[in-house]
Amino acid sequence: MAAAFGAALVAFAWSAPAFAAPPHLDLPANLSAVIDFRIVLTDGERSFTDGGFGKSRFANGGSGLDAHAVPAAAELVWHGPIAWNVSGTVAVAYQDEQDQPVDLIQAFVSWRPVPRGETRFSMRAGLYWPEVSLEHEGAAWQVSDMITPSAINSWIGEEVKVVGLEAMASRPLLGGRVSATLGLFGFNDTAGTLLAFRGWALHDQQTGAFSRQPIPPLGPDMAGAQPQWTTPTLEADHRIGFYGRLEYQMVAPVTLSAFYYDNRGDPAAFTNHLQWGWRTRFLNLGARVDLGAHTRLLAQALTGSTLMGPEDDEDDYWVETHFRSAFLRLTHEVGPLALSGRLDLFDTRQRGEYVHPEDAETGWSLTGAADWHITSQAQLILEWLHIESDRLARLRIGEAARQDQNVVQASMRLSL
Amino acid sequence: MRALLSILVALFSAAPAAAGDLLVQVRTASGAAVPNAVVTLYPGGRPSPLAQERGTYQIAQRDLQFSPFVLVVPVGADVSFPNFDNVRHHVYSFSPVRRFELRLYAREQARNVHFDRPGIVPLGCNIHDSMIAFIDVVDTGFAARTDGAGQARFTAIPGSQVLVRIWHPYLRAPGNQLEMQVAVPDHGTVSQAVPVNLRPPPRLGSAY
Numbered sequence: 065m066a067a068a069f070g071a072a073l074v075a076f077a078w079s080a081p082a083f084a085a086p087p088h089l090d091l092p093a094n095l096s097a098v099i100d101f102r103i104v105l106t107d108g109e110r111s112f113t114d115g116g117f118g119k120s121r122f123a124n125g126g127s128g129l130d131a132h133a134v135p136a137a138a139e140l141v142w143h144g145p146i147a148w149n150v151s152g153t154v155a156v157a158y159q160d161e162q163d164q165p166v167d168l169i170q171a172f173v174s175w176r177p178v179p180r181g182e183t184r185f186s187m188r189a190g191l192y193w194p195e196v197s198l199e200h201e202g203a204a205w206q207v208s209d210m211i212t213p214s215a216i217n218s219w220i221g222e223e224v225k226v227v228g229l230e231a232m233a234s235r236p237l238l239g240g241r242v243s244a245t246l247g248l249f250g251f252n253d254t255a256g257t258l259l260a261f262r263g264w265a266l267h268d269q270q271t272g273a274f275s276r277q278p279i280p281p282l283g284p285d286m287a288g289a290q291p292q293w294t295t296p297t298l299e300a301d302h303r304i305g306f307y308g309r310l311e312y313q314m315v316a317p318v319t320l321s322a323f324y325y326d327n328r329g330d331p332a333a334f335t336n337h338l339q340w341g342w343r344t345r346f347l348n349l350g351a352r353v354d355l356g357a358h359t360r361l362l363a364q365a366l367t368g369s370t371l372m373g374p375e376d377d378e379d380d381y382w383v384e385t386h387f388r389s390a391f392l393r394l395t396h397e398v399g400p401l402a403l404s405g406r407l408d409l410f411d412t413r414q415r416g417e418y419v420h421p422e423d424a425e426t427g428w429s430l431t432g433a434a435d436w437h438i439t440s441q442a443q444l445i446l447e448w449l450h451i452e453s454d455r456l457a458r459l460r461i462g463e464a465a466r467q468d469q470n471v472v473q474a475s476m477r478l479s480l
Numbered sequence: 481m482r483a484l485l486s487i488l489v490a491l492f493s494a495a496p497a498a499a500g501d502l503l504v505q506v507r508t509a510s511g512a513a514v515p516n517a518v519v520t521l522y523p524g525g526r527p528s529p530l531a532q533e534r535g536t537y538q539i540a541q542r543d544l545q546f547s548p549f550v551l552v553v554p555v556g557a558d559v560s561f562p563n564f565d566n567v568r569h570h571v572y573s574f575s576p577v578r579r580f581e582l583r584l585y586a587r588e589q590a591r592n593v594h595f596d597r598p599g600i601v602p603l604g605c606n607i608h609d610s611m612i613a614f615i616d617v618v619d620t621g622f623a624a625r626t627d628g629a630g631q632a633r634f635t636a637i638p639g640s641q642v643l644v645r646i647w648h649p650y651l652r653a654p655g656n657q658l659e660m661q662v663a664v665p666d667h668g669t670v671s672q673a674v675p676v677n678l679r680p681p682p683r684l685g686s687a688y
Contacts, residue, residue: 178572
């Protein structure tokens with residue numbers, strides 16, 4: 065299997081020059097597209113995408129190595145002016161493994177009046193990811209320099225997309241620049257479901273607005289209360305949530321940020337499809353340090369909790385999950401190559417009435433990636449991801465609680 | 481009579497009794513040349529008269545960049561902002577020196593802004609945050625931008641004591657500016673090295 069992957073990789077690299085000079089395709093103004101061709105070599109437990117507890121997108125749970133090509137994924141983005149101070153962004157993705165292969169990823173308008181002084185204001189409204197991730201960039205929300213985002217930002221990609229309205233103000237302060245954002249939102253009531261029932265994961269799938277995400281087999285106490293899936297973009301309780309963000313870019317090339325989120329969900333609210341109004345709150349701290357022109361350090365730490373189900377007389381909820389994770393990532397550019405290494409730590413604890421400590425987990429992961437910018441339109445990323453985690457709930461499907469997994473991926477990305 | 485007057489004015493302004501040359505060399509502490517610094521001279525601490533002939537000045541928008549990054553213009557200049565890109569640009573400045581806003585459609589070539597007060601005018605594009613440029617509106621005839629070698633040359637400087645100002649958008653100094661007195665000889669060239677310390681340019685980018 066490794067040989068098959070090796071052969072595929074050689075073929076991939078061999079075709080790089082062809083990608084370097086892609087057929088000239090002129091997309092209409094303001095339209096852009098990213099097409100991702102992927103080959104994967106993996107071992108380890110069955111993926112969460114396939115009814116297992118596996119923490120990566122891939123792996124079928126068979127013994128030994130599995131090598132396969134992933135159907136090409138594509139994202140089409142329109143980003144352009146609507147009026148002089150108003151622009152719009154719409155992103156649609158094709159991802160074969162998703163419940164809705166073609167789905168809406170983001171759709172928002174932003175209003176940025178011309179600054180009249182040192183303070184600059186802006187607003188945006190629509191379907192979007194609030195600014196938590198330091199790893200994603202651009203309207204297509206692509207991970208920079210790596211394939212797989214950290215555990216934190218994988219979860220943001222899965223469950224923290226809102227239909228909201230946010231206002232931002234920024235101004236110079238002490239030689240740097242400070243910015244403050246306040247957002248109000250709905251349609252994010254089920255955020256936290258995956259962390260409670262599946263735990264953390266590391267993958268680059270982007271949740272569509274109309275897609276469901278699979279949940280591994282639930283414990284007997286919860287099996288009747290929640291289907292084996294969750295809809296991340298959903299309004300269940302008609303309560304408005306909020307988030308706030310503060311960022312300070314210092315004179316020295318250091319940027320610090322703090323983000324607090326509270327969806328003000330009603331844990332007892334549920335829909336006809338048994339999708340619940342999870343009460344999810346979290347705090348994310350981020351730091352970016354530019355160590356010279358070609359080296360940067362990214363770090364995030366996130367801690368929070370989520371509650372689900374009616375509260376009983378002893379102030380207990382059916383589910384009370386506390387979650388936290390942190391990562392440190394170093395990226396160094398050498399010519400057209402960007403080399404990155406990242407360490408992730410993650411855990412969850414369970415204090416609810418019906419979801420027990422067997423659904424708690426601890427784990428860590430190490431990721432190394434080399435991103436080769438062949439041309440401005442083509443890049444080849446090679447990544448090795450190693451994940452170790454411990455979760456007793458795996459015994460439900462006859463797997464050992466403790467699992468480790470390796471995923472080697474090669475991704476050829478074409479930007480049009 | 482009028483012709484005679486202008487000849488007299490020309491004689492007095494073009495032929496001072498003694499005039500030396502000055503070469504200003506701006507470098508960082510590590511010796512790297514600093515281009516795009518604006519050097520202005522004030523002989524005897526006073527501005528020298530601006531040229532009567534008005535030049536043509538422009539800041540172009542090409543490949544999502546302003547060009548040049550720093551432009552020096554005399555008070556009273558008109559600057560054009562031709563857009564050679566296939567996209568719109570929304571050029572603005574909120575500088576108290578000259579506040580303006582230009583909505584430039586793709587490949588739009590004819591729009592001028594008049595600058596009638598001295599000072600620094602930072603420019604931005606409201607659509608493309610990474611576009612930055614600066615106009616230095618000067619009130620003295622002796623003004624130049626350092627070239628790729630970090631040099632600015634001045635000839636025929638009247639007077640012996642000259643106030644030299646050096647401004648750069650990322651200069652580590654109050655107002656991004658340094659001042660020094662330089663003695664210029666009556667004849668010949670004097671070279672003045674100016675060591676500076678620059679801040680890293682701001683990291684730009686917008687979430688949306």
